[in-house]
Amino acid sequence: MTLPVLKAADFASDQDVRWCPGCGDYSILAQMKKVLPDLGVPREKIVFISGIGCSSRFPYYMNTYGMHSIHGRAPTFATGLKSTRPDLMVWVITGDGDALSIGGNHFIHALRRNIDVNIVLFNNRIYGLTKGQYSPTSSEGQITKSTPMGSIDHPLNPLSLALAAEGTFVARSIDAHVKHLGEMLKRAAEHKGTSLVEVYQNCNVFNDGAMAYAQEKKQRAENVVELEHGKPLIFGTNSDKGVRLVGNRLEVVNVADVAVDDLLIHDEKEPNPAIQMMLARMRYPEMPEPIGVLRSVEGVATYNDQINEQVQRAKETKGPGDLQELFTRGDTWEVA
Amino acid sequence: MTSNPNSSNPTTAKNVKTVSGITVRLAGDSGDGMQLLGTQLTNTSALAGNDVATFPDFPAEIRAPRGTRAGVSGFQVQFASEEIFTPGDQLDALVVMNPAAMVTNLGDLRKGGILIANVDGFNEKEFKLAKLESDPLEANVIEETYRIFKVPMTTLTRTAVAEHGLSQKVADRCKNFFAMGLVYWLFGRSLDTTLRFIEDKFGRKPDIAAANVAALRAGWAYGETTEAFGESFQVEAAATLESGTYRNMMGNQALAWGLVTAAHLSGKDLFYGTYPITPASDILHELSKYKNFGVKTLQAEDEIAAVCATIGAAFGGTMAVTASSGPGIALKAEGMGLGMILELPMIVINVQRGGPSTGLPTKTEQSDLLQCMFGRNGEAPLPILAPRSPADCFDIAIEAWRIATECMCPVMLLSDGYIANGSEPWRIPDLGSMPKITINHPAGTDLDEPFLPYARDEFLARPWAIPGTPGLMHRVGGLEKQDGTGNVSYDPANHQHMTNTRAAKIDRIAERIPEQDVFGETSGDVLVVSWGGTYGACHTAVKRCRDAGHQVSHAHLRYIHPMPNNIGDLLQSFKTVIVPELNMGQLRMLLRSKYLVDCVGVNKVQGKPFAVTELVDAIEARVTPQASSKGKAAVQSRAG
Numbered sequence: 001m002t003l004p005v006l007k008a009a010d011f012a013s014d015q016d017v018r019w020c021p022g023c024g025d026y027s028i029l030a031q032m033k034k035v036l037p038d039l040g041v042p043r044e045k046i047v048f049i050s051g052i053g054c055s056s057r058f059p060y061y062m063n064t065y066g067m068h069s070i071h072g073r074a075p076t077f078a079t080g081l082k083s084t085r086p087d088l089m090v091w092v093i094t095g096d097g098d099a100l101s102i103g104g105n106h107f108i109h110a111l112r113r114n115i116d117v118n119i120v121l122f123n124n125r126i127y128g129l130t131k132g133q134y135s136p137t138s139s140e141g142q143i144t145k146s147t148p149m150g151s152i153d154h155p156l157n158p159l160s161l162a163l164a165a166e167g168t169f170v171a172r173s174i175d176a177h178v179k180h181l182g183e184m185l186k187r188a189a190e191h192k193g194t195s196l197v198e199v200y201q202n203c204n205v206f207n208d209g210a211m212a213y214a215q216e217k218k219q220r221a222e223n224v225v226e227l228e229h230g231k232p233l234i235f236g237t238n239s240d241k242g243v244r245l246v247g248n249r250l251e252v253v254n255v256a257d258v259a260v261d262d263l264l265i266h267d268e269k270e271p272n273p274a275i276q277m278m279l280a281r282m283r284y285p286e287m288p289e290p291i292g293v294l295r296s297v298e299g300v301a302t303y304n305d306q307i308n309e310q311v312q313r314a315k316e317t318k319g320p321g322d323l324q325e326l327f328t329r330g331d332t333w334e335v336a
Numbered sequence: 337m338t339s340n341p342n343s344s345n346p347t348t349a350k351n352v353k354t355v356s357g358i359t360v361r362l363a364g365d366s367g368d369g370m371q372l373l374g375t376q377l378t379n380t381s382a383l384a385g386n387d388v389a390t391f392p393d394f395p396a397e398i399r400a401p402r403g404t405r406a407g408v409s410g411f412q413v414q415f416a417s418e419e420i421f422t423p424g425d426q427l428d429a430l431v432v433m434n435p436a437a438m439v440t441n442l443g444d445l446r447k448g449g450i451l452i453a454n455v456d457g458f459n460e461k462e463f464k465l466a467k468l469e470s471d472p473l474e475a476n477v478i479e480e481t482y483r484i485f486k487v488p489m490t491t492l493t494r495t496a497v498a499e500h501g502l503s504q505k506v507a508d509r510c511k512n513f514f515a516m517g518l519v520y521w522l523f524g525r526s527l528d529t530t531l532r533f534i535e536d537k538f539g540r541k542p543d544i545a546a547a548n549v550a551a552l553r554a555g556w557a558y559g560e561t562t563e564a565f566g567e568s569f570q571v572e573a574a575a576t577l578e579s580g581t582y583r584n585m586m587g588n589q590a591l592a593w594g595l596v597t598a599a600h601l602s603g604k605d606l607f608y609g610t611y612p613i614t615p616a617s618d619i620l621h622e623l624s625k626y627k628n629f630g631v632k633t634l635q636a637e638d639e640i641a642a643v644c645a646t647i648g649a650a651f652g653g654t655m656a657v658t659a660s661s662g663p664g665i666a667l668k669a670e671g672m673g674l675g676m677i678l679e680l681p682m683i684v685i686n687v688q689r690g691g692p693s694t695g696l697p698t699k700t701e702q703s704d705l706l707q708c709m710f711g712r713n714g715e716a717p718l719p720i721l722a723p724r725s726p727a728d729c730f731d732i733a734i735e736a737w738r739i740a741t742e743c744m745c746p747v748m749l750l751s752d753g754y755i756a757n758g759s760e761p762w763r764i765p766d767l768g769s770m771p772k773i774t775i776n777h778p779a780g781t782d783l784d785e786p787f788l789p790y791a792r793d794e795f796l797a798r799p800w801a802i803p804g805t806p807g808l809m810h811r812v813g814g815l816e817k818q819d820g821t822g823n824v825s826y827d828p829a830n831h832q833h834m835t836n837t838r839a840a841k842i843d844r845i846a847e848r849i850p851e852q853d854v855f856g857e858t859s860g861d862v863l864v865v866s867w868g869g870t871y872g873a874c875h876t877a878v879k880r881c882r883d884a885g886h887q888v889s890h891a892h893l894r895y896i897h898p899m900p901n902n903i904g905d906l907l908q909s910f911k912t913v914i915v916p917e918l919n920m921g922q923l924r925m926l927l928r929s930k931y932l933v934d935c936v937g938v939n940k941v942q943g944k945p946f947a948v949t950e951l952v953d954a955i956e957a958r959v960t961p962q963a964s965s966k967g968k969a970a971v972q973s974r975a976g
Contacts, residue, residue, distance in 0.1 A: 013811070014786070015823060015824075042806065043809055044780070044803065044804055044805055044806045044807070044808070044809055045803070045804055046803075047651075047803050048811075049648070059811050059813070060811050060813070060824065062811075063809055064809055065803040065809055065810065065811070066810075066811035066812070066813075067648075067651055067678075067811070067812055067813060068811065068812070068813025068814060068815060069644065069647075069674060069813065069814065070644070070670050070671065070674050070814055073640060073641070073644040073671070076636065076640070076641040076642075076644035076645045076648065077644050077645065077647055077648035077651070078648060079634070079636075079641070079645045079648065080607065080609055080634065080644065080645030080646055080647065080648030080649040080650075080651075080652075080656070081648035081649060081651055081652045081803075082648075083607065083632060083634060083645070083649065084605065084607050084632065084648075084649040084652045084653075084654040084656075085652040085653070085654075085803065085804070087804060088652070088803050088804060105637055105638060105641075106637065106640075106641055108637075109636075109637040109641065307632050307634075308632075310627050311627045311628070311630060311631075311632060313627075314627035314628035315627075315628045315630075317628075318628040319628065320628060320629075321596070321600075321626060321628045321629030321630070323596065323597055323600055323629070323767050324766075324767045324768075326593070326596075326626075327583070327593075327764045327765070327767070328581065328583075328764060330583065331379055331382075331383055331529060331583060331584070332581050332582060332583045332764065333382065333383050333385060333581070333582055333583075334580075334581055334582075335385065335574070335577045335578070335579050335580060335581075335582060336579055
């Protein structure tokens, strides 16, 4: 069967996009529309499910099936949908407040069940929709509308959390790094199991420049290390810096000072997430922050496959259900 | 003990007295096997052709401290040769395994009733645990009021099972089967069902199976051979049940089977998303057995996940159901509101328990009615149905799914702990003759014409277009939407229109449900209006009052929102309307506010169902005096 060739524009709904001018969400929307036609999945087989927040308006702008649900719960709707309709490609669109605060529980459980959905987490480290309160990923000491003396919450690291929940695909990208972002979305779509892509996304109204160190092209090379499977961790404007493992911690070295073999070679396929977890914990400014695929482990059974396999197996071993037989099984009696 | 009660109809040389019905309660420590004993007695009685009704009553703790009053677990069953609607008020017989069980249950035993006590459980240590100063069996008043049988059950059981070489602890555990055997003898029950049960349950442990059989037979033989019992009782088969094949059904089981049947009748697979909570968990346990029927069960991480996964499944086109009890329903409230504005069909079951908050988890109550009616933000009306008995759960599950799909909305089912754990005979339906539930998902199109996800049919229902269908791509969400297109809309007039439309959609269900039926006259002196699990007690009470000459009618609501169209006229046709509820007046509030009729409440929140006598008294207090003089005496003679 030949599928009609679709273009990015075919994935645009007829609704006006209403994010603030300059919002990082536009870039993520554009990359999604660009990536989807390449996946060969018809529009009617794709469903976007979101929670609440600026990012969560996303489904309205896609010409696919979609559900704008309730705060923090998007992974649960996706779980119910994917369990019953494994034929669909399901995307969860969420933000740092949505996924990690009110929805922290569901975020963990989607990952540990390895339900085959793709979670795109827009992380701008602030509450945008409710106008500027700090979020679970806001920095300590951050002054916001609700923290005039500075936030005293320790920030949550979405990648560490995902790895701790045994996530089988964990990646990070940046709204402004469009090519990389498109590649990460594509890799996520191709992964079988829960995929998480954290996207650094600028809120130019309430938290402008919070991640400029990673977003701005000039600064990015010095502050970000792009992970590639099987390649050493090298970064810097002149590719002159590297990351190596010394004992049980990572450190930055000058490439010139060490042998090439000394640098850490990235292994996204390693089932033991210990080193991936160490990468997830690298934070600016002490360390370069990793982007790319931290972990991509295939072959872990998905929840949707297993729930359907159990039904199939039950039908094979017990035969398809016969209600009339069920009704009359066991102790019955006749009344004349 | 040579008697061998093997036959289906054990005979006894002693005097057999035929009675129309027996109410018996078995009480002991939680862990003594009282629920098992009660279930066996129920099944055996049902198979003997009696009408049966049961009421299990157990503590919330898994193993409450043994020997204490808090740890008493009881199981009550009424079996009768006439049609019955409740497990009975006063007990004809009470079996107690220890002093705590005796003192906490004796108040329900009628004067002259039979008290069988395992005297091995009556000693200083047990008196202390039950906070008693002396042996309650020795009190003179007890001797004078009841017919007491002191049976050393533990000792007799040890002797009976001695040859099977069990440890004393394991041997003692067989004593509930000894008690069972004795009860079976006393009421002329066959041992066959229980012998089969033992074989099924303990087949892999032949020594335990053999010991339990020995204990059961020893109990029976004890009744047969000792001089203690002068007579036994026989309850003839019930003649009043509709002809057909029957089985005994518990409420939660019937709900589960009704859901699977509704899925079958509508050509759907069933998805059940839930989180464990008493007393709803057994629906999950039951449904998880039926994967070969296409049933998928999700034990979610919490109540919110459960309802939201259910909505996700409904969006995908599956028959989706979630269930909980009051506290869990509170957590599901936001999701239910979303299901309502998305206009997706699903079923939300609330198996009510005593509240508020954690309340009385293992006890029954009807106090979530207003929660289900109004417990969502915004104007979010939903249909509410309530089963009236364990067997009715089967039919109402199917009816709920019919309404949900015809109307495109979540439907709430209000069961309760009394219905969920109680049991009664269920007439097995002929699946082939049950009406199908027709569901039409709109077909796909190759064209890119805009699809209207909120276009409406004559019932105001929108199309159930499901992902995977070409050309019908659409987005739904919790934001207010423009009618027709479903696009987000903050237009003031549109919000009013959508609010009106959603309410009208629910109200119109009244046109497609049966008119309220009435037991008795449709106008007159007193109308009793009830809903849910109090059906049996209310019906029996009204029946007694009518038999006693009072002009009393009974209307039992299965459809609570919307109510049948004739309810207003009905209420206005009676001098007095009495509304008995196991809450402080929630249906009464709805009736008063909607129909402006001054209803009288009979309200109780004690974690216990109504006793028939309580309702008879309440009705009598309200009947017009001239009708009551003859009636009162008659009612008293039956109740006494």
